[in-house]
Amino acid sequence: MSQDKLQKFKQILSDNKQSLTKARLKTFELLLGSEPQSMNQLISRASGDVDRVSIYRNIELFESLGIARKVYIGWKYKVELSDIFTDHHHHLVCLSCGSVTDIEDEQHIEDFITSVAGKHDFAVKGHLFEIEGYCQLCTRSKAM
Ligand SMILES: [Zn+2]
Ligand SMILES: [Zn+2]
Known part of the structure; x- marks a missing residue:
C-alpha cells in the first residue's frame, strides 16, 4: 500500500x-x-x-x-x-448496469466550471460533475 x-x-x-x-x-x-x-x-x-x-x-x-x-x-x-x-476526475454512470467509468484529463470540464463560477464571482472550493446514461454494452443489448 x-x-x-x-x-x-x-x-x-x-x-x-x-x-x-x-x-x-x-x-x-x-x-x-x-x-x-x-x-x-x-x-x-x-x-x-x-x-x-x-x-x-x-x-x-x-x-x-x-x-x-x-x-x-x-x-x-x-x-x-x-x-x-x-486524481481529480468525473464519471460516466450507467443507469442500467451500474457501471461507473472515470473521465480523466478533460481540462475543458475544469475550464468550463471555472468560467461559470467566474461569471458569478463565486470562489470555487470543489465541484461534482457526473454524466448519467447508458453505456455502450447496455445500449447495444437493448438496441435503444
Ligand atoms: Zn451499462
Ligand atoms: Zn472537475
Missing part, C-alpha cells in the same frame, strides 16, 4: 480525534486503488475481517471526514476514495 496515502489517512483520523481501528484500516484498504464499489461488494470483500454494520459505519465516517465519497447511480450508490487519495 502507498505509505503516503496511509499516512494521510491516519492524519485525517487523528486531526478529527478518531482512532485508527483495525476495521477502519481494513475498510480504507478495500477502497484504495479500486474502482467505485457498491456496499455489497465492499461487504463481501471484507467478509471475515469487518462486519456489515461496521462497513456502513466506517463509510459514513469516511464520507463525513472527506476521505470517501458516494457516486450516485439513480437512488443507489457506489463508494470511492475522495480526490485527496485519487
